[in-house]
Amino acid sequence: MPEPLLRVRGVRKLFPIKAAGWRTHAQRVVHAVDDVNFDLGAGEALALVGESGCGKSTLALTLLGLEPLTAGSIRFEGQELAGAPPEVWRLARRHIQMIFQDPYESLNPLMTVGEIVAEPLQVHKLATATEERRRRIMAALDDAGLKPAQHFMRRFPHELSGGQRQRVAIAAALVLEPRLLVADEPVSMLDVSIRAEILNLLADLKVRRQIAVLFITHDLGTVSAIADRIAVMYLGRIVEIGAVNDVLTTPQHPYTQALLSVVPAPNPRLRRQHIILQGETPDPVNLPAGCRFHPRCPVAIARCHQVDPVLQAVGAGHAVACIRTTELRTNTL
Amino acid sequence: MILCIRVDESQLVHRSVYLANKIAWAAFTILFVIVLNFFLFRILPGDPARAGVRDPRLTAEAQAAIRTRFGLDKPVINCFTSLNPLEPGDCAVNPLDTQFFIYAGNLLRGEFGISYHTNRPVVEVLGERLWNTLLLIGAGQILAIVLGMALGILAAWKARTPVDYGALGFSLLAWSLPTFWLGIILLFWGSTYLGLPVGGKSTPGINYANTWEELVDLARHLFLPSLTYTIVFLGEYMLIMRSSLVDVLAEDYILTAKAKGLNHFQILKDHALKNAMLPMVTIIALNLGFTVAGAVQIESVFSWPGLGGAIYEAVNRRDYPMLQGAFLLLAVSVIVANLIAELLYGYLDPRVGVE
Numbered sequence: 087m088p089e090p091l092l093r094v095r096g097v098r099k100l101f102p103i104k105a106a107g108w109r110t111h112a113q114r115v116v117h118a119v120d121d122v123n124f125d126l127g128a129g130e131a132l133a134l135v136g137e138s139g140c141g142k143s144t145l146a147l148t149l150l151g152l153e154p155l156t157a158g159s160i161r162f163e164g165q166e167l168a169g170a171p172p173e174v175w176r177l178a179r180r181h182i183q184m185i186f187q188d189p190y191e192s193l194n195p196l197m198t199v200g201e202i203v204a205e206p207l208q209v210h211k212l213a214t215a216t217e218e219r220r221r222r223i224m225a226a227l228d229d230a231g232l233k234p235a236q237h238f239m240r241r242f243p244h245e246l247s248g249g250q251r252q253r254v255a256i257a258a259a260l261v262l263e264p265r266l267l268v269a270d271e272p273v274s275m276l277d278v279s280i281r282a283e284i285l286n287l288l289a290d291l292k293v294r295r296q297i298a299v300l301f302i303t304h305d306l307g308t309v310s311a312i313a314d315r316i317a318v319m320y321l322g323r324i325v326e327i328g329a330v331n332d333v334l335t336t337p338q339h340p341y342t343q344a345l346l347s348v349v350p351a352p353n354p355r356l357r358r359q360h361i362i363l364q365g366e367t368p369d370p371v372n373l374p375a376g377c378r379f380h381p382r383c384p385v386a387i388a389r390c391h392q393v394d395p396v397l398q399a400v401g402a403g404h405a406v407a408c409i410r411t412t413e414l415r416t417n418t419l
Numbered sequence: 420m421i422l423c424i425r426v427d428e429s430q431l432v433h434r435s436v437y438l439a440n441k442i443a444w445a446a447f448t449i450l451f452v453i454v455l456n457f458f459l460f461r462i463l464p465g466d467p468a469r470a471g472v473r474d475p476r477l478t479a480e481a482q483a484a485i486r487t488r489f490g491l492d493k494p495v496i497n498c499f500t501s502l503n504p505l506e507p508g509d510c511a512v513n514p515l516d517t518q519f520f521i522y523a524g525n526l527l528r529g530e531f532g533i534s535y536h537t538n539r540p541v542v543e544v545l546g547e548r549l550w551n552t553l554l555l556i557g558a559g560q561i562l563a564i565v566l567g568m569a570l571g572i573l574a575a576w577k578a579r580t581p582v583d584y585g586a587l588g589f590s591l592l593a594w595s596l597p598t599f600w601l602g603i604i605l606l607f608w609g610s611t612y613l614g615l616p617v618g619g620k621s622t623p624g625i626n627y628a629n630t631w632e633e634l635v636d637l638a639r640h641l642f643l644p645s646l647t648y649t650i651v652f653l654g655e656y657m658l659i660m661r662s663s664l665v666d667v668l669a670e671d672y673i674l675t676a677k678a679k680g681l682n683h684f685q686i687l688k689d690h691a692l693k694n695a696m697l698p699m700v701t702i703i704a705l706n707l708g709f710t711v712a713g714a715v716q717i718e719s720v721f722s723w724p725g726l727g728g729a730i731y732e733a734v735n736r737r738d739y740p741m742l743q744g745a746f747l748l749l750a751v752s753v754i755v756a757n758l759i760a761e762l763l764y765g766y767l768d769p770r771v772g773v774e
Contacts, residue, residue, distance in 0.1 A: 191671035
């Protein structure tokens with residue numbers, strides 16, 4: 087099997103927290119990302135779904151080297167990035183770019199659009215000829231849907247709308263012609279009316295430029311617009327992963343089922359029974375024993391308190407971390 | 420392309436309107452200050468004819484002669500012979516023969532009057548004193564800005580580490596020290612252990628062999644008051660630089676810059692500092708305006724012949740022309756510093772001034 091573009095194995099990110107007492111030596115940690123594994127192929131889009139605080143943004147930051155990971159391996163195009171020296175990261179960053187959630191915060195207010203988009207080229211010392219650089223900046227703005235590009239070059243972020251700003255952020259990512267784009271909630275701060283435009287733009291870029299996209303979201307409704315596969319995260323771990331169609335139509339994990347049941351369906355005849363989860367997400371410092379979902383799981387049994395389930399294949403490319411999957415499926419059939 | 424030019428033109432119009440607006444307000448404020456200054460000092464208790472000459476034997480005739488010479492025998496303004504004590508007077512007098520309009524008329528001609536005490540033109544005395552003050556403040560401010568910013572940047576970069584806490588503690592201490600107390604302590608320390616002069620601007624009665632010797636003598640006199648000034652202001656600059664930079668470093672565009680592949684130095688230089696400097700520019704400009712007057716304490720402790728000392732003496736002697744001139748100078752410098760800060764802000768931050 088050929089090496090995928092991105093290969094993530096056993097990635098862990100623990101944040102130590104200061105002990106409350108003066109002399110307490112017991113080091114307590116927040117399990118932000120706890121043993122995450124997945125592959126991402128070239129030109130493929132994977133949606134990482136989960137509620138806030140489940141560790142999806144932390145995972146994105148570790149993939150970009152913005153947070154050092156505690157353990158695990160991240161291989162990008164066969165190159166190990168975990169614990170790699172800065173030169174390796176610098177080279178990798180040319181091919182891995184990121185889009186952040188809030189376009190009102192992620193653009194430097196003192197720089198013009200042209201400068202913002204030009205900066206990655208300067209940093210990586212690419213397209214040093216003035217004409218060549220200008221051409222690439224214009225192409226990136228154009229591809230990000232800011233047309234005519236020269237009209238935007240000398241504008242400042244505060245003169246643009248939220249959607250236009252996010253397009254600037256996308257153009258700044260595109261200008262390096264990356265192979266992987268990590269988009270952390272790229273539309274959640276935008277007006278609903280322009281979300282579709284940005285999602286379509288990302289989907290279009292994926293196809294046209296063959297860019298792999300790691301799309302992080304808490305909103306299952308936006309997933310099918312862009313993703314090929316879905317990974318559902320709960321408390322720092324992937325509990326279900328599979329093709330969009332499989333996961334959305336036949337969710338196997340009780341958590342995925344609960345998430346899907348509350349997505350508004352346009353057709354009222356297809357309305358499902360809402361599964362409202364009881365209780366709150368457990369404290370990521372004191373994780374529950376056994377399956378970390380069992381305190382809120384509607385189908386938990388005694389054994390769930392002891393066994394920590396691992397991802398197990400239930401179909402082609404479809405894996406679930408639940409010990410009752412087979413049993414429950416036979417019951418419903 | 421045509422679209423581009425049009426955008427620029429409209430911005431240019433915006434900027435000019437903004438500029439004209441600010442300058443008009445500054446002019447109006449100065450006018451208000453002139454009127455306020457005139458009446459303020461005449462409402463204060465005290466009589467220039469008596470305060471100037473501390474001799475109880477001064478006869479009533481001599482006092483009247485002094486009043487006549489300085490024009491203080493004329494009514495302050497229509498309907499008021501004097502403001503302290505309040506004496507209502509004739510309202511039908513020729514306005515041009517009242518103290519206020521004589522003062523206003525002189526100002527329009529660029530005449531600031533003659534000091535009651537020194538009998539020298541106010542402009543001449545103030546100019547001399549202002550130069551000394553600017554020398555003291557210039558040296559102190561430049562040092563305070565450079566050191567304060569450097570310390571602030573270091574603390575913000577090492578935020579929440581012992582380096583940060585050390586710098587914060589030092590700055591808070593420096594900021595809260597009373598200026599005169601610090602001055603006295605440094606004066607004691609410097610003159611005792613370093614053999615530095617205790618005050619003044621030059622050694623009295625000295626004949627300099629050459630310019631170099633004169634400069635060294637000046638530097639030795641300048642050292643302690645400038646150091647006091649630096650320590651007092653360094654804390655403020657450090658605290659503002661640190662908090663501003665810590666805020667900026669937490670912004671998402673800093674994270675974006677990291678993700679783009681910029682190294683720490685590039686992030687600090689290209690993204691963080693430019694944004695963090697905005698509040699610093701305001702504080703520096705405002706301080707420069709105020710400190711023309713704010714050095715009174717340091718100038719008193721070190722007997723520095725600056726503007727602060729001159730104002731102190733003029734208040735004691737009710738030297739109206741000196742007070743009016745000095746306060747007008749202070750007001751103008753504060754207003755001009757404000758104006759510069761605002762205009763600089765409009766230039767540094769594209770979000771300001773363009774509606």
